[in-house]
Amino acid sequence: MKIPLLDLKAQYRSIKAEVDAAVGKVVEAQDFILGEEVRSLEKEIAAYCGVKYGAGVASGTDALILALRALDIGAGDEVIVPPFTFFASAEAVSIVGAKPVFVDIDPATYNIDPDLIEKKITKHTKAIMPVHLYGQCADMDPILAIAKKRGIKVIEDNAQAIGATYKGRKSGSMSDIAALSFFPSKNLGAFGDAGMVVTNDEKLAERVKSLRVHGGAVQYVHSEIGLNSRLDNLQAAALRIKLKYLDKWLEARRQNAAFYNEKLRGVPVVCPYVPGHNVHTYHQYTLRIKKGQGEIIKYLSDNGIGTRIYYPIPLHLQDCYKFLGYKKGSMPASEAAAQEVFSVPVYPELSQEQKAYIAGKITAFPF
Ligand SMILES: Cc1ncc(COP(=O)(O)O)c(C=O)c1O
Known part of the structure; x- marks a missing residue:
């Protein structure tokens, strides 16, 4: 018997008619970048995660980068990250110019060990980034308590755990801002790269929406230097079907x-x-x-x-x-x-x- 680690064809076959119709509609409308499907998906994912706002971006990596940028984290700052995760968790910290400070994991859950965090906090620490590895949440309450006491932010790397709960709270809803990945192999996967930032903070959501289009919410007017990190309508259309x-x-x-x-x-x-x-x-x-x-x-x-x-x-x-x-x-x-x-x-x-x-x-x- 041959059994791959993941069989995306089996999933596609089960929803082919619906997905093909949704994708066809976007192609018919020739409405590809951001657009109606993206706006609807942002609302639906935010509601699913139990937060107020979602901002669709080009990948989970970009979601982390833009979350860090929205929190004004950059050169000279430190962010606490576990070392047992996909590279992008630390890479995003480095890309914004900050320094990843590694804190070891709890060997039972493979998630960051909250007991080891405090001694790694310095006057430069701006945030803690717990990663909900393999699909289950890190032990968030002690992490949130440390962050509150020290006046630092928490960013959930929720690339792998959409739909998970911790003490009844949804992953992605417990911190200042969270990143989701819709990489094809994820539990909610697009037909290419895609990601989203979710948050309860309207200002942070608006900042991400500006940063993802070259740092200007109004076309050709740039309040800051951003990047091109847009979620496209084709991906959003497919993701909206899959979300159901x-x-x-x-x-x-x-x-x-x-x-x-x-x-x-x-x-x-x-x-x-x-x-x-x-x-x-x-x-x-x-x-x-x-x-x-x-x-x-x-x-x-x-x-x-x-x-x-x-x-x-x-x-x-x-x-x-x-x-x-x-x-x-x-x-x-x-x-x-x-x-x-x-x-x-x-x-x-x-x-x-x-x-x-x-x-x-x-x-x-x-x-
Ligand atoms: C824990 C973690 N963080 C970040 C990412 C980056 O997401 P993406 O591949 O969509 O850029 C991934 C996914 O690959 C991941 O597993």
Whole structure:
């Protein structure tokens, strides 16, 4: 049996008629940049996330960059970020001219460890950027409490966790401003690059809407230097159709995860840990093996099962961040996770037979 890590064709097939019609309408209208579909999507995503405003942008990376810019974070500033995440989390901080300051993760959830944050705060710290990794929220209450006490901002990197909740609050709604990615492989994915900034702060939303069109809300009038980071109408049209199915897809992911949790009981792999206050969305179903990460990945691949390591090199050990002076051993929890985790297929369209095959193969691995 061959089972890819993600099968986007299966999802497309299930909504083809609707999506094709919505995309066709945009092409027919020849209304491509920003436009009505984008405005509607901004309202719908904001409502879905439980916030007042959304600003569609070209990617999740741009959403982070523009969120930082809207908060006036730049040269000389520091932003606290976990090193066990996709590169863009720290890259966005660097792009605006600020310095990423890495804080290690909680090995149980893979999210930033709030207990380690305070000692990294300096007079230059402007914000904390928790990343809701693999689809479940970071422990936000202590993070928000530290930020409040220190008078600094919080930016949620919600690229992977749309629809997740923390103590009943939606991901993306708990901080000053949040970034979403609609990269095709995300739980809500476009047919290309797309992203959104969401916030309850009208001024921040308006600032992002100005920055995304060259720093001028009125054409040819520029109040500041921005960039071209517009969400296009074709992507918005497709995303609006997909949004209607998102909760159903997230539930299917949770059911798939529950199936694996059950089948892998007693097998020497660590299944995802979900604190009682979290509802996970399983953007990834990530397992952990003490020894033999490379071997089990090869074994699963030989058996036709797609896997991936998210992420093999923690950001503090990336060549481009050598100048920050971190060493091997600086972030032990992130470094251990990078050598022990692997993700397996959890997409909503997996059949019972496919899931049973995957669980069966993992169980049969010679640990
Ligand atoms: C945690 C995280 N942050 C940021 C991004 C950047 O999003 P995009 O690929 O849409 O630029 C991604 C997605 O790839 C991500 O997983």
